[in-house]
Amino acid sequence: MAGVAADPVEIPGDAVTEADTADDTADGAAEAADEAERVPVTVVAGHGRHRQIVRLLRLPRRRPAIYLAAALVGAVGVGSFSIGDRVAQAGGPGAVSHSVSVAEELGIGDQDLPAAAEAATLRSDAAMLGEVTASRNAREAEEAAAAQAQADADRVVLEAAATAAAEAARPRTVLPVAGARLTSTFGSRWGTLHAGIDLAAPMLTPEYAAADGVVLEAGPASGYGNVVYIQHENGDVTVYGHMEEVLVQPGQVVRAGDTVALLGNRGQSTGPHLHFEVHVGGLGGEKIDPIPWLRDRGVAI
Known part of the structure; x- marks a missing residue:
């Protein structure tokens, strides 16, 4: 130099x-x-x-x-x-x-080299802190998502278990009118066949589907006033007559215990009651005594 x-x-x-x-x-x-x-x-x-x-x-x-x-x-x-x-x-x-x-x-x-070195160190520390914070935030988000997914899965399992328990506890056959009084049985009456049983109860008492099934017909009918026909899994059909109000429609799926009508005194009736019939194998099948049919399914009158 x-x-x-x-x-x-x-x-x-x-x-x-x-x-x-x-x-x-x-x-x-x-x-x-x-x-x-x-x-x-x-x-x-x-x-x-x-x-x-x-x-x-x-x-x-x-x-x-x-x-x-x-x-x-x-x-x-x-x-x-x-x-x-x-x-x-x-x-x-x-x-x-x-x-x-x-x-x-x-x-x-x-340039003050110590100050510059300190500034560089601070920048490096800030960058490292930012990376650590971002990593921690990502990890916490993943953990929260996993916890939420687990909670959702647990809820689905619990709901499924509750549904299964309720289904298992649900009766497959019920008495069509709770607390009713049997006033007429199946058989000959006044010189003709009385093809069902009569269950007397107060007006507008709920009437229930006797078992799971599909509504075939629902509405006005000669002699019954109003009538509902329900076909069940084995093909048998149950008949409900004289109700004051019909609450179901043809094609509707019902389960045992669902309300299908309100008890009445329509048609050829001498008082509020449910006329209940069972047709074996279909709507035009043989008419049988409903009492043994119900008893065979765990329902006593």
Whole structure:
């Protein structure tokens, strides 16, 4: 590296030891060797010729490079020189001036390196914290989704279990009118076949489907006033007559115990009651006594 100066650079006296220090005593030389190293520094000045001043600097052993750089920067600063000035003098009016900093050449700038390092560390810590937070949030979201899915699955299982339990407990056959009184049985009556049984109860008492099935017909009918026909799984058909109001429609699926009508006194009737029949195998099948049919299915009158 070269510098340009008009005059020799003077090195401060407390940092310089003249060449004649070589004659010092051995004890002084040993002590000086322990405290510092002597480093020759060359400063070149002028254009087309060289002037050299050599001084020996006392530099601490631990950081010789920094002190050497400081000495060079100080020497160049005192000389206040510029390569641009020399280029301008050598090249004429068209030359471009460009100042050169020895500190920059040595990599020593004005930036506070500890502060910059601390700032970099803070940025690194912030980035790492952000990554940890994002990872934790993602993990918590996954755990919440898994917990919700498990809760939904548990609820479905519980609902299915409750439905199965209710289905298992549900009766397959019921008495068509709860608490009714048997007033007429199956058989000959007044010279004709009474093809069912009569169950007396107060007006508008609910009438129930005796078993699971599908409504075949529902509505007005001669002699019955109103009538409902329900076909069951085995093909048998149960008949409900004289009701005040019909609550089902043809094609409707019913289960044992569903309300199909309200008890009445319509048609050929002498009082509020349900006329109940059983036709084996279909609507036009044989008419049988409903009492044994119900008893065989666990219902007693």
